[in-house]
Structure formats: structure tokens, C-alpha cells
Amino acid sequence: MAEKLTLLICTHNRAALLARTLAYLSQARFPPDAEILVVANACSDATPATVRAARDKLPVPLRLLEEPQPGKSHALNTGLAAIDSGLVAFVDDDHRVDRDYPLAVANAFEAEPQADLVCGRILPDWTGEEPGWVHNDTFYPVYPLPVPRYDQGMEGRWIGLEGPLPGGGNLALRKEVFDQIGGFSTELGPRGHNLSGSEDSEFVLRALRAGKRLRYHPEMLQHHYVDLERLTLWYIMQKAYKRSQTVVRYRRSRRRFPPRYLYRKAAEHSFRALVSLYWPEKRFWLVRTAAAFGELSAYWT
Structure with a gap:
């Protein structure tokens, strides 16, 4: 049945x-x-x-x-x-x-x-x-x-x-x-x-x-x-930030501070977004930068 x-x-x-x-x-x-x-x-x-x-x-x-x-x-x-x-x-x-x-x-x-x-x-x-x-x-x-x-x-x-x-x-x-x-x-x-x-x-x-x-x-x-x-760069950057933040919050270990590689990733993504002249490439790295800072913020909050 x-x-x-x-x-x-x-x-x-x-x-x-x-x-x-x-x-x-x-x-x-x-x-x-x-x-x-x-x-x-x-x-x-x-x-x-x-x-x-x-x-x-x-x-x-x-x-x-x-x-x-x-x-x-x-x-x-x-x-x-x-x-x-x-x-x-x-x-x-x-x-x-x-x-x-x-x-x-x-x-x-x-x-x-x-x-x-x-x-x-x-x-x-x-x-x-x-x-x-x-x-x-x-x-x-x-x-x-x-x-x-x-x-x-x-x-x-x-x-x-x-x-x-x-x-x-x-x-x-x-x-x-x-x-x-x-x-x-x-x-x-x-x-x-x-x-x-x-x-x-x-x-x-x-x-x-x-x-x-x-x-x-x-x-x-x-x-x-x-x-x-919602199909705007600003909205998608906010979405990337919050999604990465919440994923890290439920997956992370008990450690209190972000691992060093996250700082390096955020810096590298920010630099690529800054120097990129091709708009699709710049948009890509801006969204990745927002996601990287979302990961970091999971440890700060």
C-alpha cells in the first residue's frame, strides 16, 4: 500500500x-x-x-x-x-x-x-x-x-x-x-x-x-x-557573500580563527577584480571576492 x-x-x-x-x-x-x-x-x-x-x-x-x-x-x-x-x-x-x-x-x-x-x-x-x-x-x-x-x-x-x-x-x-x-x-x-x-x-x-x-x-x-x-551584479555579490558565509558556518570545524589561505584567497581575488579590464572577467572576480569575504566572515561572527 x-x-x-x-x-x-x-x-x-x-x-x-x-x-x-x-x-x-x-x-x-x-x-x-x-x-x-x-x-x-x-x-x-x-x-x-x-x-x-x-x-x-x-x-x-x-x-x-x-x-x-x-x-x-x-x-x-x-x-x-x-x-x-x-x-x-x-x-x-x-x-x-x-x-x-x-x-x-x-x-x-x-x-x-x-x-x-x-x-x-x-x-x-x-x-x-x-x-x-x-x-x-x-x-x-x-x-x-x-x-x-x-x-x-x-x-x-x-x-x-x-x-x-x-x-x-x-x-x-x-x-x-x-x-x-x-x-x-x-x-x-x-x-x-x-x-x-x-x-x-x-x-x-x-x-x-x-x-x-x-x-x-x-x-x-x-x-x-x-x-x-535579482539578475544584477550587486545582488549576486550579496548572494555569494551570504551563501559562502552560511556554508562555512555549518561545515567548519571548531577552530575560532580563519585559516591563512582564506586571507590569501580574498587578497588574490580582490587583486584580479581590480586589474581585470575585460568586463566578464572582472564580474567573475568581483563575485568570487564577495564569496571569499563571506567565508572569512563566518569566523568573525
């Missing part, structure tokens, strides 16, 4: 994007006895009304919980604690899910009963209005892009500690994993719409270290909304 599936969506003051995601889910195909749970995290906009308006259009029950304490990790933990399903899949509030996504999640666990977690592909939902440089993955590519992407090809495989670790936007797990290893770190993750993160990667890493098994299932497909206003 197939296990019950809950799709968990955590959201903060993004009613319009949430309405878009729920509209796509209204067209999706679900396994029997599935549901959707939306956790409104310190929302002051029309999120509750958006959820109520979507209920009659969805083929499965839709529940709403409210978590007043700001922070995505708080919302995730509140949602997980309220779920009695055997399977939980995470959907971001700005995603366009593939029509067969819910079925793909259920099929992944049925096909791999030894899997404790499964992940799938996240692709940017490009519209053609984005600047050309975002597609440059050869000479001086800019990363991390402000549009998440996780694509390990069209062959399923096991993902170990060596990674690459998925984010939480297209991750599913057996509820017992949460019960056994605990929830998402409330020291990590975004609060409101800031650029913090890594609560999902830390959770996956903790699960793998506890002996849980993670399977990549490419048929699980979601598309991430592309916010053109």
Missing part, C-alpha cells in the same frame, strides 16, 4: 507567487490520499486569503498553518511536526511543479524502498527576458546565480557525503527521518526575504552522516521562478 504524501510549502509575504505555485499544483496529478500543507511564516499579506481561494481548485485537500516566529526553519519544523504522512515533499512558494511531480515522488520511494530521502531536478524557469550572461557556463561563469539549479542528468543515482548536495526546494523524505535526526537548524536559513540559507544543505548533510540514504530521481522536476530584478 502506497504511503500518504504531503507537499509542504513554507511562505513569507509572497501571496502572488504562492497563488502561481498553487495554480500549477491544481493541474498536477497526485497519488491517492495526498495533501498540501502551507505554512505561513510571519505573514502580513494576503497569504491566508490566497490559500482559501485555492482550496476549491485543487484535486487534494489543502491545509494552512501559521508560524508567527520569523525564519524559514521555524516554518519547516512547524509544518513537519504537524504532518502525519509517511512521505513529505518540499515545494518552494516560487516554483512551477511539473504536472507529474507528485506522482514522481511517490514512484521514487516505491522504486527505491531503501531510500530515506529523494531529490530531483530544479531548473530555472527562463522566459527569454534574462540577460545572456546567465547562460554562460564556460568562460567566467557567474555563480551562484540567484536562480537555484540542481541537475545531475537523466540517470538516477545515489548521492553521498561527497555531494553535490541538493537544496530543499525539490527534496522529499520519509517522515521518520525528521523524527530521528531532528528538524532544520534555526540558526540557519532565511528570515523574511534576507539572503541567508543552507538550512536545507545542513539537514541533508546531517541525515547522511546519520547513515540515511539519498537517491537522485530526475523525474522529480520543479522549475524555479526567475526574478529579473
